[in-house]
Amino acid sequence: MNGYHGRFLEIDLNNQTTRDLPLSEDFCKSYIGGATMAAALVYDRIKSDTDPLSPENPIVMACGPFTGSPIPMVSRYAIGGVSPLTGFWGEATSGGTFPFRLKGTGWDGIIITGKAEKPVYLYLADGQAEIRDAASLWGKDSYQTQKIIKDGADASNISVACIGPAGEKLINYACIMNDKGRAAGRCGMGALMGSKNLKAVAAAGNRQPKYADAAKISELARQAVKDINGNLISVGFREYGTLMYMDMGMTLGDTPAKYFTKSVFPVGEVTGQALRQKYSVASYACRGCPIGCGRDLRGFKPGLDVDGPEYETTVAFGPLCMNTDFDSIIEANHLCNVYGIDTISAGVSVAYAFYLYEQGILTKDQVGFELKWGDGKAILKLVERIVNQEGIGILLSKGTLAMARELNREEGEAAQVKGLEVPMHDGRAFHGLAVSYATGPRGACHLKGAYYDVDLGGMVLEYMILPSDRLVSEGKGEPAAKYQSFKDLFDALTLCKFAPYQVPQLCEMLNGLTGWQYDPEQLLAAGDRSINIKRAVSNKLGLRRDHDALPRICLDALKEGTTANIQPDMEVMLKEYYQYRGWDLETGKPTREKLIELGLKHVADEMYP
Amino acid sequence: MKITAEFHGVLAEWVGTRSASFELPAGATYSDLMEEIGRRYRRNMPDQLWDTERNLFNKVQAHGKDRTLASADTPLLEGEEIQFLLMIAGG
Numbered sequence: 174m175n176g177y178h179g180r181f182l183e184i185d186l187n188n189q190t191t192r193d194l195p196l197s198e199d200f201c202k203s204y205i206g207g208a209t210m211a212a213a214l215v216y217d218r219i220k221s222d223t224d225p226l227s228p229e230n231p232i233v234m235a236c237g238p239f240t241g242s243p244i245p246m247v248s249r250y251a252i253g254g255v256s257p258l259t260g261f262w263g264e265a266t267s268g269g270t271f272p273f274r275l276k277g278t279g280w281d282g283i284i285i286t287g288k289a290e291k292p293v294y295l296y297l298a299d300g301q302a303e304i305r306d307a308a309s310l311w312g313k314d315s316y317q318t319q320k321i322i323k324d325g326a327d328a329s330n331i332s333v334a335c336i337g338p339a340g341e342k343l344i345n346y347a348c349i350m351n352d353k354g355r356a357a358g359r360c361g362m363g364a365l366m367g368s369k370n371l372k373a374v375a376a377a378g379n380r381q382p383k384y385a386d387a388a389k390i391s392e393l394a395r396q397a398v399k400d401i402n403g404n405l406i407s408v409g410f411r412e413y414g415t416l417m418y419m420d421m422g423m424t425l426g427d428t429p430a431k432y433f434t435k436s437v438f439p440v441g442e443v444t445g446q447a448l449r450q451k452y453s454v455a456s457y458a459c460r461g462c463p464i465g466c467g468r469d470l471r472g473f474k475p476g477l478d479v480d481g482p483e484y485e486t487t488v489a490f491g492p493l494c495m496n497t498d499f500d501s502i503i504e505a506n507h508l509c510n511v512y513g514i515d516t517i518s519a520g521v522s523v524a525y526a527f528y529l530y531e532q533g534i535l536t537k538d539q540v541g542f543e544l545k546w547g548d549g550k551a552i553l554k555l556v557e558r559i560v561n562q563e564g565i566g567i568l569l570s571k572g573t574l575a576m577a578r579e580l581n582r583e584e585g586e587a588a589q590v591k592g593l594e595v596p597m598h599d600g601r602a603f604h605g606l607a608v609s610y611a612t613g614p615r616g617a618c619h620l621k622g623a624y625y626d627v628d629l630g631g632m633v634l635e636y637m638i639l640p641s642d643r644l645v646s647e648g649k650g651e652p653a654a655k656y657q658s659f660k661d662l663f664d665a666l667t668l669c670k671f672a673p674y675q676v677p678q679l680c681e682m683l684n685g686l687t688g689w690q691y692d693p694e695q696l697l698a699a700g701d702r703s704i705n706i707k708r709a710v711s712n713k714l715g716l717r718r719d720h721d722a723l724p725r726i727c728l729d730a731l732k733e734g735t736t737a738n739i740q741p742d743m744e745v746m747l748k749e750y751y752q753y754r755g756w757d758l759e760t761g762k763p764t765r766e767k768l769i770e771l772g773l774k775h776v777a778d779e780m781y782p
Numbered sequence: 783m784k785i786t787a788e789f790h791g792v793l794a795e796w797v798g799t800r801s802a803s804f805e806l807p808a809g810a811t812y813s814d815l816m817e818e819i820g821r822r823y824r825r826n827m828p829d830q831l832w833d834t835e836r837n838l839f840n841k842v843q844a845h846g847k848d849r850t851l852a853s854a855d856t857p858l859l860e861g862e863e864i865q866f867l868l869m870i871a872g873g
Contacts, residue, residue, distance in 0.1 A: 405830040405841050406870050413792055415873025420791030424867060446795055484873030598871075625871040630841060671872060 174198050175385040176238035176686035177206075181214075182280045182302055184295065186369050187228060187287030191302045196281060202689060203772055206237025206281065208264040209665035209703040211253025214284055215262070216710050216776065223714070225257040225361075226343060226368040228288040234275065234334070234374065235282035237667030238686045241273050241381050243394040245401060246672040248273045248460040250282075251664050256360040256615065257368070258345045258518065258572055259592035261711035261720075263360030264615050266664050267334070268459035269352030274332040277378035285369060294335070294373040298328050299380060307372040312338060314511045315350035318373055328377035335373035336363040337513025339560055343367050344570045346518035346594075350510060354467075354480030355459070358515040360593060360615055385688030393682050397674065401463050404673050410466040411456065413445025415484035420444055422484075423492070425643075426736035427602040427625060429595075430492040431546065432521075432528040433588050433726050436599060436734040442497040443487055451499060454481060464671065473503060482506040482516075485619075488597035489520020494527055494552055501549025505556050512560035514570075521594035522569045523555045525576055525587070534580055540565045585725030590617035591716070595727055601736045603628055604646045605653040607728075608746035611721045612654075614661065614707035620670055621660045624653055633659060635676040635693040646742035650749025658700030665703055702771040704754070705763050709776045718761030721747060783808055783860045785815055793842065793868045798826045806858065812844065813837070813854035815864065841869045 174196075181194040204210040211233035218231045232254045239247035250272035256263025275282070279300040292307040310318050315337035322333045334351035340363030347363030348356045366372075384390050401407050409417040422428035423440045430438035441447065448454060453472055458465030468481025482490075482502055490496060490505040509516045529535040530544035537543055541564050544551050558566025568576055573587035573594055588595045593616025600607025602625070609622020627633075628643040636659065638652045663670055666683065674682070676693045683691050691699070708716070723743060730738050751758050755767030768777035785804045794800040797819075804818050816838050824832055833840045836854070844851040845865045846858070858864075 403830060405828070406872070408828045408830050409792055409868075409870055410872070412795075417792050418871055418873045421868055421871070424790060427871070444791070446792065623872070629869040629871050 174201065175383050175688045177201050178279055178281050178380070178382050180280055182283045182297070184283060184285045184302070184304070185287045186285060186289040186293065186304070186371065189289070189304050191304070194284065201238075203699075203702065204706070205662070205665035205699055205703075206240070207235050207249070207665045207667045208251035208253055208266065209661070209706065210237075210282070211235045211251055211264065212262060212703070212707045212710055215253050215255070216706060216713070218286070219255060219710070219713065221713055221715065223255055225255040225260060225263075225365065228286065228369065230255045230365060231284050231286045232362065232365045232369065233282060233284050236272055236276040237665055238683065240667045241276035242384065242686060243390055244682055245394060245397050246459070246462050246464070246669040247667055248462070249664075249667040249669060250275055251667065252349060252357050252362045254362060254365050255710075255714060256362070256593070257343070257364040258361035259616055261591055261616070261714050261716050262614055262707045263362060264664070264707075265348065265357035265359045265362045267349070267351055267355045267357035268462075268669060269332070269355035270460045271332040271334050271351035271355070271376060272667065273460045274330065274376040274378060277330070277380050278376050279378060279380040283374070285371060288368065289370040292370045292372050294322065294371065294375060296326075296375045298331070298377040300378070310372045311341060314338060315513045316353060316511060319350070319353065322373060322375050326375065326377065330379060331375055331377040333373055333375045336366045337511060339513045340364055340367035342562055344514055344559070344562070345572050345575070346515040346570070348513050348515045350513050354510045356510065356515070358517065359618070361515070363513050384686050386685045389685040390682070393678070393685060397678070398463055400673060406671065406673065407464045410464050410671060413449070414456070414466050414468045414481060416445030416448055416487055418484050419487065422598070424735065425602050426731070426734045427599050428488055428492060429597060429599045431495050432493060432524040433595070433599070434528075434729075434731070436602070436731050436736055438492045438495065439497065440492060443491045443499055443502060447499065448481060452481075459669065462669065466671065470503060479503060479507045480510055485597045486516040486520065489517055490523070490552055493520055493524040493597070495546035496549050496552060497547065498549035501553055505552055508553070508556050508560060514560060517596050518572055518594040519556060519559060521588050522559070522573055522576065523552055525573045526555060526565070526569055529580065534582065535565070583725070588724055588726050590723060591615075591720050593617050595724070598625060599736070600723055600727060600741055601731060601739055603643045604741040604746065605643075605649040605656070607723055607741040607743065608650055608653045608750050609657050611723045611743060611747065612657070612750055614704055614711070621657050622653065623660060623670065624656060627652065627656055633676060636697055644736070644739050646746050648749070650746040651753040653746065654750045654753040655697065658697060658704055661703045662696065662700040665699070698771065701754075702773065705768065705771055705773060706776065708763060709768075709773065709780065712762050712780065716761060718759060721761060783810060783858065785810070785858055786863045787815070787819060787866060788863060789866045791868060793866055796827050796831055797823045799823070810858050811854065812851045812856045812858060815858060816854070839866065843867050843869050
């Protein structure tokens with residue numbers, strides 16, 4: 174089969190065995206790869222009562238047909254399973270070099286079930302798999318773990334994905350780190366690894382599958398580099414990283430402040446420009462990326478280089494906490510990376526603590542110190558308590574929904590969807606984003622629902638996804654659903670979300686790799702299928718229609734700024750969205766007809782026995 | 783007529799200034815303003831920022847008082863302040 178190795182590695186940690194799982198071409202053609210293929214594999218392996226931290230919950234790490242190919246911006250992989258944070262479908266993706274190496278091992282991905290008796294790590298090299306003892310690695314932070322494994326490895330072409338102490342402690346939003354500071358951040362997939370006593374996966378190798386038309390792929394790759402370098406967005410990300418958007422986001426009311434209760438905040442001290450002026454900044458790129466949006470801060474402290482914070486992290490520990498102290502934001506980011514927790518869920522949980530303190534719900538006695546908005550030192554203390562599981566940190570480490578429930582607060586105060594904390598874009602500023610957040614396959618997700626891209630001019634003509642008034646709800650449900658499907662495909666093909674490829678270009682690339690004949694219509698159908706198989710996983714786990722909702726705190730009209738007095742009309746957009754999806758408005762499940770139309774008959778038969 | 787241009791965020795870095803004043807003839811249009819901006823600042827900008835065919839910024843919106851300047855032949859108003867915003871999101 175072209176574009177694929179045609180096999181996954183299946184690992185059972187209960188009895189320490191491994192075996193090949195062959196992939197049929199039909200299966201690959203239906204689910205493509207990455208998070209979508211992971212969802213298809215997870216669906217077949219879970220039951221309605223699968224506990225996220227039980228040995229039965231599989232963790233899937235999956236590449237796609239693009240991973241490792243000469244096409245730029247494709248060194249990505251996805252992790253899937255039942256989320257320890259939400260209890261529904263969970264996925265996270267990351268870039269760096271690890272995805273390239275994982276595909277280079279000679280498998281398209283791995284499925285891990287069971288639980289090892291003692292800490293272990295997987296060592297995969299050129300078609301050989303070993304389960305190795307990780308006793309000496311347990312307790313080590315994510316950077317130490319990567320370094321120790323790499324230093325002790327026989328192979329030089331090795332890359333490591335691992336958990337830090339947070340994953341070992343099963344913190345709900347623990348993440349998986351690779352290539353130093355690259356994070357598969359969301360949904361607590363690090364806790365899933367920790368629950369299996371699995372500290373790391375090390376991957377070495379350069380094996381690549383055959384491509385159907387290698388010459389065409391080389392030509393498309395050359396053109397893609399030209400397109401990327403000629404694109405203004407690339408210039409911005411190269412020079413300022415994702416922080417480029419900070420002032421713009423605040424101007425548009427898209428950058429939330431003060432725990433989603435404000436959209437006006439002086440961000441001048443925490444922009445991409447400020448980062449470059451204040452620190453020694455170098456950029457780094459994922460393998461095969463001509464942009465290099467990652468930031469390295471050299472000598473942040475004597476002898477210490479750290480990862481520069483991304484836009485999401487900077488807002489979460491910055492404006493969302495009313496904080497302009499860049500040092501504290503960078504340090505919080507570093508702590509999260511070292512211990513291995515998601516900076517978005519952590520930042521939102523910390524901001525919620527400040528909010529609760531101002532309301533008098535949390536007290537100085539409970540917290541151990543005062544919480545005044547904007548106090549960078551207090552933010553750092555809270556993050557330290559989260560990662561060390563001390564005092565108030567235990568509550569904050571459970572996420573905002575659990576915090577609200579434990580403190581007997583109204584759930585609408587918890588800034589989350591389906592249990593996943595809301596990222597740093599505001600649905601009141603882009604109504605298409607609001608409906609995408611509410612319906613996101615893993616919960617509130619800016620990566621699948623980046624509708625701001627559309628309303629700022631980034632149209633997808635093939636699917637009639639066109640820019641319109643960002644503050645109007647009517648008519649947004651259908652294009653938002655289509656855009657969600659389109660962006661979901663990126664995590665199946667395994668593409669960076671910043672890759673500026675057009676639909677016909679993507680079809681050409683996929684067909685050149687595989688020899689298939691995907692056209693734009695079939696590609697959108699594959700995106701729809703992807704959303705539906707993930708939905709089916711969550712439906713099996715109890716997801717209902719009322720889980721598709723934005724919390725009140727993210728919908729209440731703001732009093733100032735460009736989005737003052739504006740509220741998205743969720744009912745209108747959800748109705749349109751459901752209509753496009755073919756989902757039942759009462760149950761929130763895909764209809765039998767829709768599932769069959771998308772080639773998911775086995776799901777239809779199980780959902781409608 | 784006097785026109786002030788305000789450049790926001792990263793755009794200010796690329797243009798090389800946050801604010802600039804222009805003295806334009808009466809009846810000047812948005813296109814005339816862009817001609818002046820191009821003449822004064824274009825050599826410092828990244829190539830990708832300027833649409834050479836239309837003689838306008840790429841991926842930038844211009845907002846006057848209570849209006850968006852969507853068309854090149856839109857007449858400007860005496861003393862108007864034009865806000866230039868980069869239309870690029872992400873992160």
